[in-house]
Amino acid sequence: MMTQNLPHIVIVGAGFGGMETAKKLKNAPVRITLIDRQNYHLFQPLLYQIAIAGVVPSQIAYPLRAIFRRQKNLNFQMGEVTGIDLDARYVRLNGSVIAYDVLVLAVGGQTNFFGMKSVEERGFQVKDIESAVKTRNHLLDMFEQASREADAEKRRALLTFVVAGGGPTGVETAGALGELITHVMAKDYPHMDLNEVRVILLEAGGSLMGVYPEELRKATFDLLRGKNVEIMLNVKLENYNGEQITFGDGRRIRTRTLIWTAGVRAAGMLDSLGVQQAGSGRVRVDSSLRVPTHPEVFVIGDAAYLENGNGQPLPMLATVAQQQANVTAQNIQKIIKGREPEPFHYKDPGLLATVGRNAAVARIFGLSFSGFIAWLIWVVLHIYRLIGFRNRLLVLINWAWDYLFYETQVRLITKE
Amino acid sequence: MMTQNLPHIVIVGAGFGGMETAKKLKNAPVRITLIDRQNYHLFQPLLYQIAIAGVVPSQIAYPLRAIFRRQKNLNFQMGEVTGIDLDARYVRLNGSVIAYDVLVLAVGGQTNFFGMKSVEERGFQVKDIESAVKTRNHLLDMFEQASREADAEKRRALLTFVVAGGGPTGVETAGALGELITHVMAKDYPHMDLNEVRVILLEAGGSLMGVYPEELRKATFDLLRGKNVEIMLNVKLENYNGEQITFGDGRRIRTRTLIWTAGVRAAGMLDSLGVQQAGSGRVRVDSSLRVPTHPEVFVIGDAAYLENGNGQPLPMLATVAQQQANVTAQNIQKIIKGREPEPFHYKDPGLLATVGRNAAVARIFGLSFSGFIAWLIWVVLHIYRLIGFRNRLLVLINWAWDYLFYETQVRLITKE
Numbered sequence: 001m002m003t004q005n006l007p008h009i010v011i012v013g014a015g016f017g018g019m020e021t022a023k024k025l026k027n028a029p030v031r032i033t034l035i036d037r038q039n040y041h042l043f044q045p046l047l048y049q050i051a052i053a054g055v056v057p058s059q060i061a062y063p064l065r066a067i068f069r070r071q072k073n074l075n076f077q078m079g080e081v082t083g084i085d086l087d088a089r090y091v092r093l094n095g096s097v098i099a100y101d102v103l104v105l106a107v108g109g110q111t112n113f114f115g116m117k118s119v120e121e122r123g124f125q126v127k128d129i130e131s132a133v134k135t136r137n138h139l140l141d142m143f144e145q146a147s148r149e150a151d152a153e154k155r156r157a158l159l160t161f162v163v164a165g166g167g168p169t170g171v172e173t174a175g176a177l178g179e180l181i182t183h184v185m186a187k188d189y190p191h192m193d194l195n196e197v198r199v200i201l202l203e204a205g206g207s208l209m210g211v212y213p214e215e216l217r218k219a220t221f222d223l224l225r226g227k228n229v230e231i232m233l234n235v236k237l238e239n240y241n242g243e244q245i246t247f248g249d250g251r252r253i254r255t256r257t258l259i260w261t262a263g264v265r266a267a268g269m270l271d272s273l274g275v276q277q278a279g280s281g282r283v284r285v286d287s288s289l290r291v292p293t294h295p296e297v298f299v300i301g302d303a304a305y306l307e308n309g310n311g312q313p314l315p316m317l318a319t320v321a322q323q324q325a326n327v328t329a330q331n332i333q334k335i336i337k338g339r340e341p342e343p344f345h346y347k348d349p350g351l352l353a354t355v356g357r358n359a360a361v362a363r364i365f366g367l368s369f370s371g372f373i374a375w376l377i378w379v380v381l382h383i384y385r386l387i388g389f390r391n392r393l394l395v396l397i398n399w400a401w402d403y404l405f406y407e408t409q410v411r412l413i414t415k416e
Numbered sequence: 417m418m419t420q421n422l423p424h425i426v427i428v429g430a431g432f433g434g435m436e437t438a439k440k441l442k443n444a445p446v447r448i449t450l451i452d453r454q455n456y457h458l459f460q461p462l463l464y465q466i467a468i469a470g471v472v473p474s475q476i477a478y479p480l481r482a483i484f485r486r487q488k489n490l491n492f493q494m495g496e497v498t499g500i501d502l503d504a505r506y507v508r509l510n511g512s513v514i515a516y517d518v519l520v521l522a523v524g525g526q527t528n529f530f531g532m533k534s535v536e537e538r539g540f541q542v543k544d545i546e547s548a549v550k551t552r553n554h555l556l557d558m559f560e561q562a563s564r565e566a567d568a569e570k571r572r573a574l575l576t577f578v579v580a581g582g583g584p585t586g587v588e589t590a591g592a593l594g595e596l597i598t599h600v601m602a603k604d605y606p607h608m609d610l611n612e613v614r615v616i617l618l619e620a621g622g623s624l625m626g627v628y629p630e631e632l633r634k635a636t637f638d639l640l641r642g643k644n645v646e647i648m649l650n651v652k653l654e655n656y657n658g659e660q661i662t663f664g665d666g667r668r669i670r671t672r673t674l675i676w677t678a679g680v681r682a683a684g685m686l687d688s689l690g691v692q693q694a695g696s697g698r699v700r701v702d703s704s705l706r707v708p709t710h711p712e713v714f715v716i717g718d719a720a721y722l723e724n725g726n727g728q729p730l731p732m733l734a735t736v737a738q739q740q741a742n743v744t745a746q747n748i749q750k751i752i753k754g755r756e757p758e759p760f761h762y763k764d765p766g767l768l769a770t771v772g773r774n775a776a777v778a779r780i781f782g783l784s785f786s787g788f789i790a791w792l793i794w795v796v797l798h799i800y801r802l803i804g805f806r807n808r809l810l811v812l813i814n815w816a817w818d819y820l821f822y823e824t825q826v827r828l829i830t831k832e
Contacts, residue, residue, distance in 0.1 A: 038828075039556065039827070039829045040828050056472055057472070058472045058828060061828050063827040063828065065827075066603075066827070069606075077564060079564075096564070129828075129830055144494045147493075148495075187482075188479070188482065188485065190485075191491075394810060394814075397809065398810075411481075411482070412454075412456050412479065413455045414545055414549075
């Protein structure tokens with residue numbers, strides 16, 4: 001099956017885009033090398049649950065070698081790509097050189113701090129397992145420190161949790177954090193005055209969930225307020241020194257915790273390719289998701305810049321990456337046969353975000369839902385989409401337990 | 417309930433000894449402060465399972481605040497004790513001073529490298545969650561590196577795994593590692609020649625499981641050989657440079673992995689107390705587990721040195737710590753009432769160690785078992801003893817799955 005004469009497809013990145021492209025090429029007459037820095041695929045939509053001690057990494061990550069165990073035309077290599085030569089058609093990895101016939105760049109995005117060094121150094125992130133675990137350890141440690149802090153002002157700074165960014169990650173994190181405090185921490189720290197705890201969500205724009213329709217933006221706002229989250233709109237964060245946030249208008253918040261979810265850009269490694277990039281560093285691709293100057297190179301997912309019908313860039317969402325992966329797998333097979341690739345058209349499957357227990361907002365088939373029904377849809381969809389039957393089962397048991405007993409499993413502070 | 421006039425019991429360490437002492441004082445007229453460096457109790461007997469990617473930390477660790485949520489006379493404090501003044505009767509913690517009426521030191525043990533700096537620096541350990549996760553990441557990374565290593569000699573060094581120490585931890589780790597390779601890695605790395613993989617167990621003495629009766633030592637040896645573990649007895653490790661082990665007789669093994677389980681001593685913090693210590697740094701206690709010069713200070717578990725009837729020191733085992741905790745909780749209540757404390761007598765409940773799937777050795781009620789029956793006893797006992805119903809359920813599902821499908825869940829390489 002794996003002969004040297006077959007075209008060599010190199011896929012960089014095993015997120016939703018890269019993984020799906022590889023899977024869809026299972027029966028194609030190609031050799032595939034799939035490369036990722038990690039040895040696992042991460043179910044990114046639930047990453048915020050690690051940060052608030054709701055799930056553990058193994059519940060939302062699955063080893064790539066296990067996923068592709070039965071795919072004979074695929075070879076996985078773990079490592080960091082240190083260079084790509086588009087003209088010579090090779091990728092540098094672990095000190096070797098890997099030549100390709102077709103390259104798929106599905107390298108995803110990274111946090112954008114918009115040049116704010118102070119936030120990058122002292123803020124927390126929810127961008128990968130490591131940063132989410134670090135955030136979890138920090139949050140739990142703040143409660144431990146507060147439990148023995150006699151100075152009221154210092155204690156309030158320890159118990160003020162600020163989430164920056166009113167998009168899905170920020171909203172989900174803030175909502176889940178509000179619940180963790182009300183339902184779990186209240187039991188773990190019976191001597192603590194929970195009125196001293198604040199969860200604050202910051203948004204630079206005029207509303208939460210900017211891309212959602214008006215009624216859902218409003219619903220998100222109301223649901224979050226119901227979880228005791230304070231919402232500050234139209235605020236411009238200017239500096240964070242680890243103790244205090246300073247805003248553009250001179251206001252300040254004393255806090256030991258700033259979780260930054262307010263910016264995302266395409267992976268930095270794309271900057272050195274020497275190809276045209278749009279805002280946020282995304283690579284400009286043609287209608288078939290190829291680099292115009294190098295038609296054997298596909299760029300998909302968060303890394304790619306393509307506009308939809310009405311001139312807006314496609315959002316950085318798993319659904320976009322997955323649809324692009326499907327088309328790209330088909331187009332690779334067409335190119336191999338000497339045919340023309342098809343253009344990509346995004347089919348919007350709707351919007352869905354959770355705000356916490358019993359609370360989510362959704363827009364599906366043109367209908368808006370919020371509250372319990374939307375939350376049920378969210379639970380079913382997310383558990384179904386989680387890779388691996390066992391993981392689904394474990395997450396389901398965990399969540400059922402949490403739901404029934406207002407409990408979370410994993411409040412462990414582990415050293416890094 | 418929690419009044420200042422009640423005697424203040426300070427317990428340092430929330431392992432089996434400290435946790436049980438605290439629990440048994442639930443209804444006593446005392447104030448308890450329980451101190452631990454971690455915010456969780458760790459089920460140490462399954463720690464080796466983290467190292468071989470069999471379970472994740474949250475399955476064998478449980479938050480202390482959750483365990484003691486309903487115990488109104490107890491206050492938990494997370495932190496590192498930085499000093500103890502036995503004459504002035506206080507403990508230093510997190511920059512504060514905590515005065516006690518009765519002190520219970522249940523601080524456990526730590527790895528003993530017997531002064532071998534090279535092993536301490538380059539060897540791996542299975543002593544806490546962090547070191548076990550580090551070991552897991554390293555083991556998995558060795559396979560990743562080997563999968564792309566063309567040089568046969570380097571590849572063999574990557575695929576040679578050496579475990580030092582023929583006690584329970586070493587035997588369990590080596591056996592589980594042998595199985596991981598035969599049953600799991602063989603599927604994950606179909607292109608790899610598994611004949612290049614070696615698992616070697618080193619023991620300085622003449623037999624494995626030295627404290628066990630002869631027939632079980634023999635059974636352990638045979639069971640391990642059946643798991644493809646090479647066993648080297650009577651070997652003295654002299655140096656490890658990260659690439660190669662050198663023995664006293666000049667022999668060498670090229671390996672990138674040395675897991676050191678060959679020595680344990682009492683926690684180093686005991687050395688600065690200024691009390692009499694026996695070998696391995698354990699504090700010499702009277703028959704009621706008290707420091708002779710300071711009868712208000714109890715030392716229990718691995719930290720305590722006490723001989724059994726036939727002049728042998730009590731082993732560093734969870735069962736010893738738990739029995740000592742029960743007696744200590746009773747004795748504390750006696751002392752408070754002005755009565756004399758009782759002496760401690762160890763009741764040996766038997767021995768039990770697993771060598772892998774379907775394989776364990778046990779000695780219970782004077783009978784020796786080995787093989788499948790012993791393994792079943794081990795599984796039932798360990799799952800039952802795991803704290804928390806949910807944890808038991810999750811571990812059970814995991815293990816049932818692994819057993820049926822020769823699979824392990826958590827082969828994630830996470831950065832530290």
